[in-house]
Amino acid sequence: MQKRHADVVIIGAGTAGMTAYRAASRAGKKAILVEGGPFGTTCARVGCMPSKLLIAAAEAAHTARHTAAFGVHVDGTIRIDGKEVMQRVKAERDRFVGFVISDVEGFPADDKVLGYAKFIDDQTVQVDDHTQIRASSFVIATGSSPFAPPELQAAGDRLIFNDDVFEWDDLPNSIVVIGAGVIGLELGQALSRLGVQTTLLNRSDTVGGISDPMVREAARKAFCDEFNLQGNAKVTATELVGNQVVVHYEQNGNAQQVKADYVLSAAGRMPNLKKLSLENTSAVLNEKGMPAFDKNTLLIDNTSIFFAGDVNHLHPILHEAADDGAQSGKNAAQWPATPEPVRRRASMGVVFTDPQIMRVGAAYRDLNENEIRIGEVDFSSQGRSRVMLKNCGRLRVYADKSTDRFLGAEMLGPAAEHMAHLLAWCLQMQLTIDQMLAMPFYHPVIEEGLRTALRGARR
Template sequence: MQERLVDVAIIGSGSAGLGALAQVRAAGRSFVLINGGQPGTTCARIGCMPSKVMIQIAEEYYRRTHFGQFGIDGHDALSLDIPEALAHMQGLRDGFVSGVISRSTANLPPDVFIQEPARLLEPTLIEAGGQRFRARALVIATGSTPLIPAHWRQFGDQVISTDQVFELPDLPGRMAIIGLGTIGLELGQSLARMGVEITGFDQIEQVSGIADPEVNACAIELMRREFVLHLGAPAEIEPDGQALRVTAGGHSVVVDKVLCSIGRLPMVEGLGLEALGLPLNARGVPPFDPHSMQVGDLPVFLAGDVTGERQVLHEAGDEGRIAGYNAAHVDEPPQRFQRKTPLYINFCDPNIIAVGARFNEIDRGRSAVGEARFAAVGRARVMGQNRGLIRVYGERDSGRLLGCEMIGPRGEHLAHLLAWSIERGATVGELLRMPFYHPVIEGALKTALLDLHGKVAGHCPGPLVESALLEAG
């Protein structure tokens, strides 16, 4: 079979693959983009965007439960047309997907956008759609796929993945969520607020990956106000008439459907990564440098969810750009780029965030913790959302802010403020000399920083913690 020569081959046209493509095109390199799945990104089709629409629908409907305290009558008469709500979500989702496609692959000619599965024959020899491509460099950005244990697949469409939940035309009356990481917790709360009888299961005593035990305990307590949680024991499924029975640690419930959200695996099946000649880890992924995305010393680069590591959109985009840049300049030593401060947001209500170093990553002997509860925060009380806890971590000797974990209102905005501060190496004292308006949710952060300030060094000069002296002259 004849081989077609290209500078760069990119496998996968999601967020990471498109990020790589932008760099390859900017460098003027020839390329082929190969995509064996549906066009569009995980975020737009089955991830960030449809889940946020469902969360928004659930939040808007749930607000009726608080109308009475504000003197708003008639809230008991409100109802939710679930098929119409799901159709609204699916319509927005389709718009997001078509927008991505129109801005990226829609105008690519078929000889450079191959919509067929790819398979490696050699590290830079790829077969797809009955063609072979010899590339000077390769970017692998095939994404991830939801994990459903093989013995649960016997239940057919009664056990669904997070990829499938957004295709439902209606919702069942009873549902179990197995796996309470970010997406499991978000969907569990949203579905419960939309009227589904939800029972959540996770084999560990933890939700949303929260490492801080105090924040985790607070999150569990708040989520249990809205739906049943069974934690600390693995779940098993068995048939129960036309329904399913889910059992874990002595707890048992009969449901109509199970949503399996126990994680996502790198999408490498059938890709032939054995052709790289390198050892593969348990998930089938070769070793790579996270700063250059290079696989071993090969002209091959990974990017995005396929790495099995930072599976969020902004990281996938960064990795795609890094991989694409190095692939486009493969004749030069690969550039190693600084990775951004880790930033994770769970959009359940209240938001759960993790920024910078997690609680289990800090050196407790060299670090200190400051905290504040939202119960007394004026703005949160006005909003009727005064629940949650923020914990901030700082280095004792320098006063440098290291990280934060939190469950609290509007955490998505605090998360960015904290990430930008940590990225710039800000100290607790420097942050306290920034303006804090009143009343705002950021008041909780100020209280936590004040608590931390007394436990760390690196204080700013002057008699007042929150105000700097004018320079003389």
């Protein structure tokens, strides 16, 4: 057993871990990065990038099928080659992962230890059976993993997660997706557009995390018109029948079932904590093994351990994980100085469906309707959207009644990813509705729809 010492040990070499390592190293401290799995972040390997590659292929197929309205007729059958689709997804995915691996390879060899770390005590971790490292402080950045509810377990090898999709060599004929959150909606719609018979089951009537009832209804209509999205569908059991899986579910008191080649669990993700043996530290753990920690500084109570990235289950988004890692690495390097809080940017979230979904700042559910003014726009009649035949969706913006300050927005519609950035910048600058309306709006652009909604909020 090799015995080593460091100022800071970072467990996990994803986005948060790599950023924490750089921050601690820049502070002049000896930092050791421990990784038990393959290098390459969740985003690059199984998340943001491969999913967008699949979505891009799906958008190409969808566009090719819907040209006639423009007077452009594509003669013959649109042929989707699943093997070619997945070949590009994997090749480009590997390219993105390669950039991350190249970064890690640039770290000094002495600063990297391969294997799974577990805590022996508050100041010591053991990596597999070969290395013990004693340090003044630690950063846990082990990320999260998808999980499947118990009622899906009987599906056996026909039960898959988003990670598995990006290892396919070809597309299946059919799939059942469980969960209408970000992952379920994005993959469900993409696979449907690529010719996979897709059924998406969600236990509630929510769609993509939308809380505004008018935006949510617009989303339900848009997606239900395109593929088989079933809300208020509670899965009760699964069973294997030959080479397929049968998913049993209840909907409005009626027993239903659907058969497919695979069932994809997009029911959520769990923090990767089991292998860490946090019970050997002074951390206070709940019944799920989650430690109590300061949500501002990310310091685990009673310890010198910081909790960064998806593992803390606060803001499971890449740029938030990077911010977590940067501040945690700095705080760990300065230990035992009082840690500084993570400087949060204006919150936003985007779902890369078509139409896209976005939320900025306060969601509808977070607000008291008696204290706000709401402005909205229906994109069915918005000029540029109609030009492009992307005229679907609704934007609702929320402003404080007393101060006129912009508070947040929810949207389903075209170019929502760009609208999200525009509104997030306004929110971070603490602009009022009048100040936002004083900004320039070109013509004809989708952003003119935002001006309509802002004018409604001002009235």
